[in-house]
């Protein structure tokens with residue numbers, strides 16, 4: 001005979017773990033998080049961990065501010081340390097992007113984010129060595145942070161475990177069982193679990209899993225390529241802040257003292273006609289030409305970095321949707337089935353907000369109004385989300 005739970009969560013990344021923690025805080029008794037590998041082994045352990053409220057969509061900005069608050073107060077709340085790097089966030093944009101950026105700032109401000117336009121000279125004070133165009137647009141958000149995602153994910157795991165969540169690693173869910181239009185449990189390689197509620201929080205792996213239940217989600221794997229650049233030997237160049245530069249199409253954050261973690265703004269990556277990507281079998285390092293372009297872009301932002309060098313690279317899959325925003329849903333026609341995926345490279349920061357709303361959804365059986373923008377049907381009705389802080 002198998003086990004019984006009130007809620008089974010498939011996937012031990014930040015989305016699943018934050019939802020488990022929030023469910024416990026809402027008084028749910030038996031919660032099992034089933035993770036086929038180890039917790040954080042998907043995208044969660046490999047994110048950049050940047051959390052900034054400077055976003056041009058009020059609800060999305062709110063998710064980020066809640067993320068800043070969650071990670072920033074984590075140790076005080078759960079007694080488990082999470083190293084939070086309070087670097088602020090600097091946005092560097094071109095003069096013709098001014099109107100869009102000003103709209104972003106006012107939307108984010110209305111959502112409660114403290115940020116503002118700064119002059120080019122002030123931007124250089126915030127980030128020494130920045131090649132700041134006096135005609136360019138510069139925004140600084142002092143509350144922007146980053147956290148190292150792997151230990152932060154483990155801290156959430158510890159907090160969830162301490163509240164009584166059962167986490168099973170090496171436990172692959174083979175099937176979500178549906179009988180008579182409602183979920184009755186899951187079948188896994190580590191036993192069957194009966195449950196009236198199942199949350200699928202499996203990012204790139206979720207598309208085929210949901211398809212087997214008759215649910216088509218427009219979530220595709222996309223390979224994101226990242227590189228760590230080391231400052232030139234003997235140079236005093238340091239990255240002081242988390243930064244996005246639209247001239248270079250790059251975001252970056254410090255990595256230790258003398259390195260910079262650099263990623264590209266990935267455009268048009270939801271290509272349904274593109275080559276199929278197997279999230280379990282792809283090249284784990286960045287391509288030479290991608291790294292070369294990143295280095296050229298980094299040298300636009302910080303000219304002294306043209307003499308810097310690549311320390312190492314890696315690649316990981318994003319779970320992307322056409323508007324690069326997640327799908328947060330309660331399944332229609334299958335009672336007790338919930339899913340949260342399609343974070344498109346932004347789910348680490350959003351996870352605390354998402355976890356609380358998905359927990360509300362599961363415990364009440366009703367979708368909280370705040371998650372309505374993230375409904376699946378938006379891709380049919382044309383209500384997709386516009387959120388980018390600079391024009392594409």
Ligand SMILES: Cc1cc2nc3c(=O)[nH]c(=O)nc-3n(C[C@H](O)[C@H](O)[C@H](O)COP(=O)(O)OP(=O)(O)OC[C@H]3O[C@@H](n4cnc5c(N)ncnc54)[C@H](O)[C@@H]3O)c2cc1C
Pocket residue numbers: 010011012013014015016034035036037038039040041042043044045046047048049050051171172173174201202203204205224226263316317318340341343344345346347348349350
């Ligand atoms: C390079 C990179 C940089 C990023 N930078 C940022 C950033 O700066 N800020 C930000 O907010 N976000 C960032 N992200 C995005 C963020 O990491 C993800 O959106 C987030 O971690 C997704 O969490 P998740 O729990 O939904 O998915 P995952 O962490 O991928 O977890 C899903 C889990 O499901 C498990 N699983 C799959 N199938 C099964 C099954 N059948 N049974 C059991 N378990 C299963 C997998 O093993 C996996 O552990 C970045 C991502 C990448 C790749």
